[in-house]
Amino acid sequence: MYIPRHFHQADIEPMHALMRAHPLATLVTLGPRGPDANHIPLHLSPLPTPNGTLCGHLPRATPLWREHPRDSDALCIFHGPNAYISPSWYATKQASGEVVPTWNYTTVHARGRLRVIEDAAWLKAHLEQLTNTHEASLPKPWSVSDAPADYTERLMRGLVGIEIEIARLEGKWKVSQNRPDADRAGVIAGLRALDQDAALQMANLVEGKRS
Numbered sequence: 001m002y003i004p005r006h007f008h009q010a011d012i013e014p015m016h017a018l019m020r021a022h023p024l025a026t027l028v029t030l031g032p033r034g035p036d037a038n039h040i041p042l043h044l045s046p047l048p049t050p051n052g053t054l055c056g057h058l059p060r061a062t063p064l065w066r067e068h069p070r071d072s073d074a075l076c077i078f079h080g081p082n083a084y085i086s087p088s089w090y091a092t093k094q095a096s097g098e099v100v101p102t103w104n105y106t107t108v109h110a111r112g113r114l115r116v117i118e119d120a121a122w123l124k125a126h127l128e129q130l131t132n133t134h135e136a137s138l139p140k141p142w143s144v145s146d147a148p149a150d151y152t153e154r155l156m157r158g159l160v161g162i163e164i165e166i167a168r169l170e171g172k173w174k175v176s177q178n179r180p181d182a183d184r185a186g187v188i189a190g191l192r193a194l195d196q197d198a199a200l201q202m203a204n205l206v207e208g209k210r211s
Contacts, residue, residue, distance in 0.1 A: 001109050001170055006178050009171030012050055015108045018080040018171075019044050023134075025054075028075040029114065031067040038064055042076060042164075043130045051166035054110060055126050057159045065116045065160050074114040074164055080106030081201035089190035091182035104187075104202050109170040117161035126161055127152075175205040 009015060019025075023041045030036070042054040054076055058065055068074065082105035090099045117123065128144045135141035144152055176184050184206055191203035 001107075001172060003170065003172045004178075007172050007174045009106075009108075009173040011171075012169060014173075015169055015171040016044060016046070016052065018106060018108050019054075019078045019110070022078050022080050025056075025110075026077040026079075027056075027064070028077065029064050029068040030072055031063060036064060036067075038062065040162075041130065043126065043133065048165065051110070051112075051169050054112075054164040054166060055130075056162050057123060057126060058162060060158050060160050065162060068114055071113070073111045073167070076110040076164065078108040078110070080108070081198055081205060082106070083191060083199050083202035085176070085187055086190060089183075089186040090179070091186050092180065099183075104175050104206070106173050106175065106205065107171070110164070110166045110168070112164040112167040115163045115165075117163055119161065120156060123156055123159060123161045124152075127156070173205070175202065 019042075023043065025040055025042045027038045027040050027042075028035055029038075038058075040056045040058065042056045045053045045055065047053060082103065085102045085104050087093055087099035087101050093099045124144070131142070131144055135143065176187050179187070188203045188207050191199040191206070194200075
């Protein structure tokens with residue numbers, strides 16, 4: 001990933017926060033027909049430090065876990081808030097007119113060796129942890145034990161676990177750091193005026209991020 005200096009996110013904490021807030025990753029692996037991409041929710045464990053480990057599961061019918069070479073890296077791409085940025089929001093438009101549209105976004109790339117896990121106890125613990133994490137904020141959280149045990153065991157036989165110990169993390173926060181303060185203020189106001197969740201998230205990032 002190309003990362004200009006002013007868009008480089010070097011801090012692990014905000015990268016981990018993005019990965020937890022947007023867990024549906026694009027998992028890129030290598031197969032006999034070349035690169036392959038699958039979209040999989042991944043659970044982030046902070047250990048081992050500093051980068052952590054990603055855990056997930058796949059249907060056994062997915063070719064990925066059989067075809068990806070054991071000794072090669074997988075790439076997990078996590079997409080955070082993003083928004084179109086109109087040049088009409090820039091103060092520079094009134095001053096010189098020398099402005100163009102762009103797109104602001106945040107993303108994290110995590111790389112590491114993909115390990116396939118065919119262990120029922122590991123898979124059950126992973127599914128319980130993944131479920132509990134995403135049910136925690138609901139008024140009546142559902143748990144794996146709410147379903148009949150024979151039903152979940154039957155479904156688990158059709159799954160395989162995957163684990164990626166993160167060897168390398170890259171973060172790119174393109175949130176208008178390269179614009180003058182007056183342009184940044186215009187971007188924040190323009191995004192907030194849209195009153196859309198994604199735009200408001202990006203406005204907060206533009207407001208809180210300083211070069």
